[in-house]
Amino acid sequence: MDDSQQKPVSKSMTTTHQSEKQGPPRRRWLVRGLVLLLLISLIVNLSFYALYQEYFMSSGGPTEQFEAGDRYATEKIAIISVTGTIMPPFTERILKSIKKAKEDDQVRGILLEIDSPGGFVADSQQIYHRLSELSKKKPIFVYMKRMAASGGYYIAMGSGEDGVIFAEPTTWTGSLGVIIPRFDMSGLAEKVGVVSDPLKTGEFKDALNPFRNLTKRERAIWDHILDESYQRFLNVITDNRKNLDYEQVKKLATGQIYPAIDAKENGLIDEIGYQEDAIAGLQEKIGLKKVRVIKYNHPASLADILLGSAEASQVENRKQALLESTVPRAMYLASWMGDLPGWQ
Structure with a gap:
């Protein structure tokens, strides 16, 4: 068939063909837009859900979850349970659990479950103080899981002289001491031509400035602050471990980590065992044949929902480390734990 015999293509057919080509991309953009709106809606609803829980449930304290024993x-x-770094907002949750256990007359004993490398000095002291008050009314046993180091060991002393400390065979504990994280970037600053020249109202206002070396007077001040927290740590252990005196504790407080068998030999723990062993020992202590073992849970925050508590705390701490690197924070913390996931 020659060209003259071919039927002309109508304009309407051409337009229809072009629109068919353009149709699928338009539909794809529509689908993408709907998916985006769905995601935004999901995030907004999760936010409202978290705010609802925080507003209406925070005053009521933790909820109870059945763990073992006689359900009735x-x-x-x-x-x-004390898990991860001892720091806000988790400190407040622990304090609420202690308060609920103290006020609940049906709670006859407390098992303090620790899986922590430590944390802030002030937070560790707050938890220890409240546990010490609680131990005067109700017996407290301690169960150490993977790690109960530094501030994690400090709060274990809240069980008092009569408290019994259990640790799993693979538990790491100890790391008795204090650390204030500090980075010395003076060499790097000199190489890139950065000069630190803060405007300040006193000689020691920028004592932990990472872009210059500490002066002798500044180091003396921080040594005094560290020693005050260190001596407090030593005295807390001495007061609550009846088999250890001050000099024995001081010899152990080198920052060293102790595996469970060494911790027992040195008097830092009492027994090597698991959660069921600690519960059985506590049940025998309070003299009950039947008991219901419960665990306190807390409403999830928005960060818990979206990221999970471990990831959220890691992100938050990295952000704080970046924005507040010059802010002094004394810690009862295992210093080498910084880069392990979930231990930030």
């Missing part, structure tokens, strides 16, 4: 028993053993 009236009298209870309460597990208070």
Whole structure:
């Protein structure tokens, strides 16, 4: 068939063909837009859900979850769990759990479950203080899981002289001491031509400036601050470990980590065992044949929902480390734990 015999293509057919080509991309953009709106809606609803929980449930304290024992028993053993770095907002959750256990007359004993490398000095002291008050009313046993180092060991002393400390065979504990993280970037600053020249109202206002070396007077001040926290740590252990005196504790407080068998030999713990062993020992202590073992849980925050508590704390701490690198923060913390996931 020659060209003259071909039927002309109508304009309407050409337009229809072009629109068919353009149709699929338009539909794809529509689908993408709907998916984006769905994601935004999901995030907004999760935010409202978290705010609702925080507003209406925070005053009521933690909820109880059945763990072991007789589900229908009236009298209870309460597990208070300390996991990850001891720092806000987790400190407040622990304090609320302690308060609830203290006020609940059905709670006859407390198992303090620790899996922590430590944390802030002030937060460790707050938890220790509240546990010490609680131990005067109700017996507290301690169960150490993977790690109970530095501030994690400090709060274990809240169980008092009569408290019994259990640790798993693979538990690491110890790291008794204090650290103030500091980076000396003076060499780097000199290489890139950065000069630190802060405007300040006193000689020691920028004592931990990372872009210059510490002066002798500044180092003396911070040594005094560290020693005050260090001596407090030593005295807390001495007061609560009846088999150890001050000089024995001081010899152990080198920052060294102790595996469970060494910790027991040195008097830092009492028994090597698992959670069920600690519960059985506590149940025998309070003299109950039937008991309901419960664990305190807390409403999830928005960060918990979106990221999970471990990831959220890691992100938050990295952000703080970047923005507040010159802010002094004394810590009862295992210093080499900084880069392990979930231990930030």
